[in-house]
Amino acid sequence: MSDIEVRESDRLRDGVLSEVERSGILALHALLREVDPHHQKLGLKRMPTYTGDFLWLCERHYEDAQPKIPDKI
Secondary structure, eight states, X not given: OOOOOOOOOHHHXXXXXXXXXXXXXXXXXXXXHHHOTTSOSSOOEEEEOTXXXXXXXOHHHHHHXXXXXXXXX
């Protein structure tokens, strides 16, 4: 047996992300940052969420997520 103790963060322990999922997300983020550092080539738009995070959406989903202005008030 190993004497190394692995301590998981609260988020990992609560099942939000496994270590493998977290590693995959970080690798994808690094790749996207390398390929498209200014977020221009992929055509994604950044949209803030109510939690303070951001979603990167294609044009169609970005437009769908925008609040609609009613024709009549």
